[in-house]
Amino acid sequence: MNEAVPAGPEFLIESEQTGVLLNLGELWRFRELLYFLTLRDIKVRYKQTLLGIAWVLIQPFLTMLIFSLVFSRFVKVNTGTMPYPLFALSGLMLWLFFANAVTNSTASLVLNAQLITKVYFPRMFIPAATVGTGLVDSGISLLLLIAVAIYYGTAWTLSALLLPLFILLMALFALGVGLIFASLTVKYRDLRHALPFLIQLWMFASPVVYPASVVPAKWHWLLVINPIAAILEGFRAALTGAAIDWQNTLIAFAIILFVLIVSLYIFRRAEDGFVDVI
């Protein structure tokens, strides 16, 4: 009577902590879920909006206009050869990606409590999907940036091909920071309230709307330990064809890698307990 049902994968459920190593095979098996969760986040965000996906462009564009008004009309900030609006947009585009990705990943686990308590899948994909969503947005706003750069008559060089590399670095950093905040928020909802201030503080501590050159020498170490600074500087250099400071980029990469490893460790440690606390 039984048709042959293939004996599937064998799995052990243990009460002890089974270790914090990443189960890469499992992440790979569920990879399509990451795609579907990202797709869900993208689709849901602009449902029942008139302008739809255009919001991805409107946000950085309007923010660029505001900062241009303040920092190139009211207060004159010297951004070298780069026109201020282009300078601001290049910074804001990456910064908004980071800020939104971190904010959304922080809230993501709690928002998806319903899923977490009802079905098993690698929980990491929930915050990761919000970073994926931001990555798609960044791809779109990169087009806006290129358009603005063309408008200002930027001389393109081959280093423009490195632009995606810096977006990718930002994505890795956002993933790391997002995973840490997400796993802490499950227990400590306080973080949701503290995060907006932290993000704002971080923005003004990074050369998003002002150039790193205006930072006094005694504060320069802050820019070195903040990978965002190196990413922004590198991104702008790639855009204008200026020399990229590879040493700073490498330091930033090392810090990002470290944060990412720490975040994966924290997340894996907390993951099994989410369902009991959320």
Add this chain to the structure above:
Amino acid sequence: MSAAITTENIGKRYRLGGLRPEHMSLRETLGDLLMTPFKKIKSGSQQQTLWALRDVNLEIQQGELIGIIGHNGAGKSTLLKILSRVVKPTTGRARIVGRVGSLLEVGTGFHPDLTGRENVYLSGAILGMHRAEIERKFDEIVEFAETAEFLETPLKWYSSGMWVRLAFSVAAHLEPEIMMMDEVLAVGDAAFQQKCLDKMSEIRRQGRTILFVSHDMSAVTRLCRRVVLLQSGRVVSDGDPAQIVNQYLSSSLNTSPSLAQKTEEN
């Protein structure tokens, strides 16, 4: 036949009385750090715990359709959650052979703003299906759910019956080797419930293993050849459905008549 699921002394302990002492807000953590020197007096009383499951030892063979019954809070849902890896047990271990598809609620992963079509893909992926698999079964899923004409409508405008039919349909086409269902049939009209029961029989005939938590005793007796009765987190009976359902019903009558109703939440 070989065992699909083997559990050894599975237990799950929950803390009672809020989230203390482990899971408190940051302010309390900080406050407690300051108060630590003065805290000795009140500790101890906070460690109230509840064993939702205790020493569960089961061996479920491949191809069995097994019913799990018990009163509210007996641990039925907790057991399914542990076996489907949603919740980690406090003690014991379990060995699972085969892909597990669990349906602990109707419409897992459904998003009200997405259309029926989008939700079939999303929910299918969340329940563990591959995209190609969903694509292949898509028409069948929609046909079974009888919602073909509403595919491009956001789910929030579905009637609750349509919502449920689509949800069950996605899950019924999962084709895992082991399927776990928690009180899914309590929804939908009589005709659709019958359709669901038929589908489950079909799944069993294919040699798949089904764990089925329900308060619908007639469905349990009709479908299952083995029933497990849980009481306060322990397995109290395991075996012949008719006999155990009787035992359960009479214990319900003795303790609290209202609990025998099948509408109860678990």
